[in-house]
Structure formats: C-alpha cells, structure tokens
Amino acid sequence: MSDESRPAGLSSLITHHSSLITPLDTIVAPATPLGRSALAIVRIDGPRSAEILHSLSGTAPEPRIATFTQLHTLDECVAVRYAAPQSFTGNDLVELTLHGSPLLVERVVRAAVDLGARLAEPGEFTERAVLNGKIDLVQAESIADLINSRTALQAKLSLGNLQGALSRKAAAIRQSLLFVISRLEAALDFSEEGYEFIARDEARERIAEAIAETHALAETYRRGHATTSGLTAVILGRPNAGKSTLLNRLVGSDRAIVTPIPGTTRDIVRETIDIGGLPVTVADTAGLRQSGDIVESIGVDRARDAARNAEIVLYLVDASFGLTADDELSAFPAALVVYTKTDLAPAPAGAIGISVTAEQGIDDLLSRLDVLVRENFTAPEGSLVNERQRMAVAECESALGAALASLDEGHEEQVVLVDLYRASTALGLLTGAITREDVFEEIFSKFCIGK
Ligand SMILES: Nc1nc2c(ncn2[C@@H]2O[C@H](COP(=O)(O)OP(=O)(O)OP(=O)(O)O)[C@@H](O)[C@H]2O)c(=O)[nH]1
Numbered sequence: 001m002s003d004e005s006r007p008a009g010l011s012s013l014i015t016h017h018s019s020l021i022t023p024l025d026t027i028v029a030p031a032t033p034l035g036r037s038a039l040a041i042v043r044i045d046g047p048r049s050a051e052i053l054h055s056l057s058g059t060a061p062e063p064r065i066a067t068f069t070q071l072h073t074l075d076e077c078v079a080v081r082y083a084a085p086q087s088f089t090g091n092d093l094v095e096l097t098l099h100g101s102p103l104l105v106e107r108v109v110r111a112a113v114d115l116g117a118r119l120a121e122p123g124e125f126t127e128r129a130v131l132n133g134k135i136d137l138v139q140a141e142s143i144a145d146l147i148n149s150r151t152a153l154q155a156k157l158s159l160g161n162l163q164g165a166l167s168r169k170a171a172a173i174r175q176s177l178l179f180v181i182s183r184l185e186a187a188l189d190f191s192e193e194g195y196e197f198i199a200r201d202e203a204r205e206r207i208a209e210a211i212a213e214t215h216a217l218a219e220t221y222r223r224g225h226a227t228t229s230g231l232t233a234v235i236l237g238r239p240n241a242g243k244s245t246l247l248n249r250l251v252g253s254d255r256a257i258v259t260p261i262p263g264t265t266r267d268i269v270r271e272t273i274d275i276g277g278l279p280v281t282v283a284d285t286a287g288l289r290q291s292g293d294i295v296e297s298i299g300v301d302r303a304r305d306a307a308r309n310a311e312i313v314l315y316l317v318d319a320s321f322g323l324t325a326d327d328e329l330s331a332f333p334a335a336l337v338v339y340t341k342t343d344l345a346p347a348p349a350g351a352i353g354i355s356v357t358a359e360q361g362i363d364d365l366l367s368r369l370d371v372l373v374r375e376n377f378t379a380p381e382g383s384l385v386n387e388r389q390r391m392a393v394a395e396c397e398s399a400l401g402a403a404l405a406s407l408d409e410g411h412e413e414q415v416v417l418v419d420l421y422r423a424s425t426a427l428g429l430l431t432g433a434i435t436r437e438d439v440f441e442e443i444f445s446k447f448c449i450g451k
C-alpha cells in the first residue's frame with residue numbers, strides 16, 4: 001500500500017477502526033438504484049481504482065476530465081477519475097457513467113471484482129470520506145437525511161447540516177473548552193512557580209457560556225427530530241363523527257371506508273401528507289365508545305394509544321350532537337377540536353367547523369394546521385436531528401455542569417479538568433473527531449450501497 005492511499009486527516013485520532021488496521025482496499029458498488037434507467041453510475045474507490053479503469057477500458061484519463069471510452073464488458077461509458085485527496089472520499093476514485101441497464105452494471109461491477117476490488121458495504125464511500133477528514137460524522141449523517149428527505153424543508157435542514165451548520169456550533173463550543181483546558185493544564189504544570197494562566201472567574205464565565213450554548217443546542221433536538229422524522233396527527237372522536245371522511249378529504253382519495261354505520265373503522269388507516277413543509281402521517285381511527293364487540297374495542301384501544309403518542313390530535317365532534325359525556329376530550333387536552341357536518345348544524349361560536357360534504361372550513365382547518373406545524377415543529381438551521389447527536393450534547397451539558405460545580409466548590413484544577421475533558425470528548429464524538437467503531441457501524445449500516 002502506498003503512503004498516499006492511507007487515510008490522512010483525522011487518522012491520528014482514530015484508534016479502533018478496522019480499515020486502518022488492514023491496508024486500504026479498493027471497493028466497488030453501483031451508486032444508482034438497480035433498474036432500467038437512462039444512465040447508471042458505478043463507483044470504484046481506493047488505491048487500485050485507476051488501474052482497474054485502465055484494465056476495463058485501456059484508458060487512463062486525466063483527473064477530473066470526463067472521458068468517453070469503450071469498456072470490454074459490453075458497454076461504453078463516461079469515466080471520471082479523481083486523484084487523492086481531491087475526491088469525495090479523499091482516496092483515488094473512479095466514477096463510470098454507463099447506460100442504465102442492470103445487466104451492464106452487474107458486468108462492470110463483477111469485472112472490477114475480478115480485477116481485485118471488493119464489493120462496498122452500505123455507506124462505505126461516505127465512511128471513507130469521514131475517515132479521511134473530508135467531512136465529519138454529522139455531515140455524513142446529513143447526507144443520508146438529505147437522500148431520505150421528502151419535503152423541501154427537510155432537505156433544507158439536511159443541506160444546512162451537510163454544509164456544516166451544526167458542526168460549526170459544536171466546534172465553536174469545543175474550541176472554547178479547549179482554551180480553558182489548556183490554561184488549566186498550564187497552571188497545573190507550573191503550579192510551583194505560582195503562575196495563574198486563567199483566573200477562576202474567567203474560567204467560570206467561559207464554562208457558564210459553554211453551558212448556555214450547549215443547552216440551546218440541546219433544545220433544538222425536538223424540532224430537528226420532528227423535521228427530519230416527520231409528525232403524526234391522529235383523528236379521534238366518537239363513532240360517525242366524520243373521521244374517515246376527513247382523512248379521505250385530506251389525502252384526496254377514498255383511502256378509508258365511509259358508511260353511515262357507527263363503528264365502521266376498526267384498524268388505524270394511515271396516510272402521509274405535507275403540512276407546513278413537513279411530512280405528517282395522518283391516522284384515522286376507530287370511533288371512541290364502549291363496545292361489546294371485541295374487534296371494535298381493540299380498535300378503540302389502538303385509537304387511544306395512537307393519540308397518546310401523536311404530536312397532533314384532531315378531535316372531531318358532530319356539530320348536530322355537540323360534546324357528550326361519552327367524549328374523551330379531557331384525556332387529550334392539547335387536541336384541536338373540530339366540529340363536523342356544519343352543513344347540518346352550525347359549530348359553536350368561535351370553534352373550528354368543517355363540512356366535507358359542502359366543502360366548508362377545510363381550507364381554514366388546513367391553514368391552522370399549517371401554522372401549528374410551522375410554529376411548533378419546524379427546525380432552525382443547525383438543529384440536532386437524531387438520538388446519537390442528542391445524547392452527545394446531553395453528556396456534554398452534564399459534564400459542564402459538574403465542572404462548574406467543582407469550580408464553585410473551590411476544587412483543584414485536576415478535578416475541574418476531568419469534567420472538561422469529558423465535555424470535550426462528548427463534542428468530539430458528536431462530530432466524529434473522536435471515533436468509535438460501534439458508532440460508525442450503527443451510522444453507516446443505514447446508508448445505501450454505493451453512497
Ligand atoms: N352531511 C354530512 N355528512 C357527513 C359529513 N362527513 C361525514 N358525513 C357522513 O357521516 C357518516 C359517517 O362518516 P364517517 O367518515 O364514516 O365517520 P367516522 O367518524 O369515520 O365513523 P366510524 O369509523 O364509525 O368511527 C357517513 O355517512 C358520512 O357520509 C359532512 O360533512 N356532512
């Protein structure tokens with residue numbers, strides 16, 4: 001293995017990752033879904049990629065020059081060669097754009113394997129980019145989120161984090177901790193001379209500031225997670241309130257069965273729509289009532305469970321009957337109450353009323369939902385989006401709290417330093433500046449092959 005092909009960048013910090021123990025091998029995978037399409041891309045990454053391209057085509061294109069060439073595997077292609085470290089992965093990388101036939105793609109991949117490449121694991125190209133310091137772990141996660149995004153707002157948040165919005169916040173906090181750490185360390189080293197490198201008050205102030213920033217970051221998780229994962233809105237109400245009719249109207253098709261018979265819906269019927277820029281899974285449920293019918297009563301239990309776990313509950317009430325003693329609104333105090341069938345009877349003054357039959361109040365309901373989602377769930381730039389990120393920031397916050405307490409109690413530098421290192425390590429784990437193999441496996445196993 002040549003020295004150039006060894007992952008550089010953060011490699012000195014990486015202790016456990018297996019690809020550093022064994023020499024870097026060359027990997028190959030289709031980067032586009034296997035199916036018939038206009039074009040398909042095959043990627044080859046690693047020290048032997050250019051050599052494999054040469055064996056496949058007889059050509060050795062200049063780096064970054066798209067070169068049309070004949071392949072001996074039964075196709076022609078446009079080959080682009082990237083020379084390390086100027087590639088997505090930071091390694092020598094080749095991308096072949098073929099005609100979009102699964103057969104042709106398979107032949108190229110197999111030929112590359114015959115020439116010494118190995119089939120890539122899911123996310124392995126991105127993992128290599130992280131190991132080479134081209135992107136950090138948060139950015140790598142954002143690539144997966146960007147690929148999976150279903151609304152423009154989700155894409156915007158993911159792109160912001162891919163471009164470093166969250167990483168920069170974490171790095172800034174870590175930087176200011178390292179400032180305090182280095183000065184407390186210096187004070188330890190020169191303690192006999194009686195030097196003071198940072199006043200306790202200044203250390204205290206900087207740690208308190210870092211706590212405030214870490215706390216603000218932790219607070220972004222609820223919205224960040226809601227934005228990337230989407231929301232659930234459950235339609236609840238007594239039998240015949242018009243729940244299934246509303247679901248069908250919202251999704252624009254006859255998704256759920258509607259009849260005049262109370263107790264029509266049993267299983268939960270779910271459909272995802274875009275509300276306020278986020279994917280919202282709307283769930284139609286069984287009408288709430290005591291029922292001797294075992295199937296129906298299971299459905300009613302499921303309805304209550306779903307509503308308890310939902311971000312949004314729409315509680316439907318037939319305007320002709322109004323709220324009754326059998327309604328369960330008190331169990332869902334945050335629910336949005338919607339009076340239905342206003343073509344037959346008016347909704348109480350000030351209440352939200354709709355009639356699907358007469359197409360009344362639907363636009364108003366939709367715009368209220370839109371505002372509800374935008375005000376409560378859409379994430380600001382640089383938000384935390386997943387549990388891994390949330391835990392790292394929570395660990396940092398708690399370590400900083402401990403460091404501050406030690407300072408206030410007048411403990412020695414060593415004691416304060418232990419917690420400051422813990423906080424800084426947590427931020428390092430967040431961005432991948434410090435890596436752990438199990439974390440890597442967990443993240444990259446969820447990627448597509450070829451990414
Ligand atoms: N006039 C009128 N009838 C409606 C309206 N919405 C629903 N209905 C009627 O009310 C009856 C019950 O509607 P569904 O949508 O099945 O009610 P549901 O709440 O899903 O009922 P369950 O599944 O039994 O809990 C049907 O006959 C619908 O056509 C409306 O806006 N106006």
Ligand SMILES: [Mg+2]
Pocket residue numbers: 243244245256257258264265284285287
């Ligand atoms: Mg129904």
